Amino acid sequence: MAREWWQDAVFYQIYPRSFADANGDGIGDLNGITAHLDYLNDGLTDGLTDGSGASLGIDAIWLSPINPSPLSDWGYDVSDYCDVHPDLGTLASFDRLVAEAHRRGIRIVLDLVPNHTSDQHAWFRESRSSRTNPKRDWYLWRRGRDGAAPNNWSSTFGGSAWEFDAASGEWYLHSFLREQPDLNFRNPEVVEAMHAVIRFWLDRGVDGFRVDVIAQMIKDAQFRDNPEVPKDRNLTQLERLAYEQRYSSDQPEVHDVIRGFRRVLDGYPARMMVGEVWPRDPRSLADYLRADELQQAFNFRFLFSPWQASAFRSRIEEVESLLGPDAWPTYTLSNHDFPRHITRYGASNAEARARMAAVLLLTMRGTPFIYYGEEIGMPNVGIPADRKRDPMGRDGCRTPMQWTAKRNGGFTTASEAWLPLGDCNAINVEKQLGDASSMLALYRRMIHLRKHSRALSEGTYRTEAHAPDDCLIFHREAPTQRVMVALNFSDAPRRIEVPRASILLSTDRIRRDDMLGGVSELSANEALILKIS
Ligand code: GLC
Ligand code: CA
Numbered sequence: 001m002a003r004e005w006w007q008d009a010v011f012y013q014i015y016p017r018s019f020a021d022a023n024g025d026g027i028g029d030l031n032g033i034t035a036h037l038d039y040l041n042d043g044l045t046d047g048l049t050d051g052s053g054a055s056l057g058i059d060a061i062w063l064s065p066i067n068p069s070p071l072s073d074w075g076y077d078v079s080d081y082c083d084v085h086p087d088l089g090t091l092a093s094f095d096r097l098v099a100e101a102h103r104r105g106i107r108i109v110l111d112l113v114p115n116h117t118s119d120q121h122a123w124f125r126e127s128r129s130s131r132t133n134p135k136r137d138w139y140l141w142r143r144g145r146d147g148a149a150p151n152n153w154s155s156t157f158g159g160s161a162w163e164f165d166a167a168s169g170e171w172y173l174h175s176f177l178r179e180q181p182d183l184n185f186r187n188p189e190v191v192e193a194m195h196a197v198i199r200f201w202l203d204r205g206v207d208g209f210r211v212d213v214i215a216q217m218i219k220d221a222q223f224r225d226n227p228e229v230p231k232d233r234n235l236t237q238l239e240r241l242a243y244e245q246r247y248s249s250d251q252p253e254v255h256d257v258i259r260g261f262r263r264v265l266d267g268y269p270a271r272m273m274v275g276e277v278w279p280r281d282p283r284s285l286a287d288y289l290r291a292d293e294l295q296q297a298f299n300f301r302f303l304f305s306p307w308q309a310s311a312f313r314s315r316i317e318e319v320e321s322l323l324g325p326d327a328w329p330t331y332t333l334s335n336h337d338f339p340r341h342i343t344r345y346g347a348s349n350a351e352a353r354a355r356m357a358a359v360l361l362l363t364m365r366g367t368p369f370i371y372y373g374e375e376i377g378m379p380n381v382g383i384p385a386d387r388k389r390d391p392m393g394r395d396g397c398r399t400p401m402q403w404t405a406k407r408n409g410g411f412t413t414a415s416e417a418w419l420p421l422g423d424c425n426a427i428n429v430e431k432q433l434g435d436a437s438s439m440l441a442l443y444r445r446m447i448h449l450r451k452h453s454r455a456l457s458e459g460t461y462r463t464e465a466h467a468p469d470d471c472l473i474f475h476r477e478a479p480t481q482r483v484m485v486a487l488n489f490s491d492a493p494r495r496i497e498v499p500r501a502s503i504l505l506s507t508d509r510i511r512r513d514d515m516l517g518g519v520s521e522l523s524a525n526e527a528l529i530l531k532i533s
Helices: 030-035 091-103 122-129 188-203 239-246 254-266 282-288 307-325 350-361 427-431 439-451 455-460
Strands: 013-014 062-063 106-113 162-165 171-172 209-213 272-275 330-332 367-371 460-463 471-478 482-488 494-506 515-521 528-530
Touching: 030 091, 062 471, 091 106, 106 188, 254 272, 254 282, 282 307, 307 460, 307 471, 350 367, 350 439, 350 482, 350 528, 427 439, 439 455, 439 494, 455 471, 455 482, 471 494, 482 494
Parallel strands: 013 062, 013 367, 062 106, 106 209, 209 272, 330 367
Antiparallel strands: 162 171, 460 471, 471 482, 482 528, 494 515, 494 528
16 A cells, blocks of 8 residues: 555644633634644654754644534534634634645645534524424434433433424434534535535645544434443443443444545545544444545544553554554554643653653554643643633633733634633743754654654554553564653663664753664653664
């Protein structure tokens, strides 16, 4: 299989309201992103190996939704798929962002939210207006069952997934908030309308889409009740889905819809889709990564892994064996839905762990996705009750980017940003740009290393069997280069056996040697990358 651009790319997710505010209203916007593109990749600094260049070196940006929206779910409730939210800019500022990004070799991937619209979308307003409206069947309307909801399906955000509409006497399905009615993808007109949305953005030069809750687009045709979750078992979030969404997600027919999206994409050169796939069974992740479906799907079991060598190891091996050598994994540690990983890994050594995590993410066989701010070690921010915005409590990972130590972190000139900022004195881009030992410098060096190493970018993955219990050691091997990565998850040094090798990178700031061989010591929380001679 020929290599595709998205396999060699390092992606960077931007939450547009929180990256940079260009017009001083306290809300991040598209012009703000355009103004900071050089920070992400100036298209020039690629020759620097020491992390001292000005630019991070990412290849593609995923923008969380930019469409008009009443913001019940902060943009994941779209009221017009073919325009830009006025807080963020206009189609003209979007076109400028795409042009400026492309000029630097950065691709732009948009969030596509097909499963549901806002209840303020014109389609839903029509659909709701009467039982005989031509768009009635664009959404999932049902009669109640004995005066109650049509079945027992629950919303991911809590409560029943059904809302009664008194005016028309029927219930509509909403897998998320009641302000987010689900579209009916068994209706060919809906499929055609979504294809038109995809074409609208592809025609504007967009390079692909991150597709929101893609496995949920089709529900059981008979709307059967989901099985009860066993009360006597302690299930993980992912295990619960197998029960809670037995008939409301991950149905076989969803693959037809995805194939349809893919056919539209394939009408354009070099476009891609990465799916937010929550399979009811981890094994079915591979079913979405077929040659005529998604190119990429996030591996959430990796994101949810506890901070343990054995847990990461088994989750990586699981994906390796499930997907096989041809499909391509996708790894991420943080996004706009979960507490940032530097906070999740917690403890007094959070910074050291986040450094190891950066090495892990950027040495995987698979495309890495970085979440804005993780490259400077931005933690989750505590949000006072009167500043909370998100009904699901996810604001803490969506706070404004910390650019400088100035007021409001250089994010905005307004007196107040839309969400409070974290500690900008302690953590900001400007400070880290000038510090070769900073988190930012580590991310830059890692991205550079990955891009200039055949083994790291395209090599095979193999776990090293002979490793201490709390160390994860693996090999990335290409015909021309062999690299070994050793991560010590424990807070004490560990002895490992290594072949004669040169050190490409270590997160241990005091390591001085450049060669290693035989029995060697990994410091507490050290990540080490070796090039085998
Ligand atoms: C996805 C998004 C999340 C959103 C939900 C409903 O999980 O990542 O932010 O709330 O879909 O659209
Ligand atoms: Ca603004």
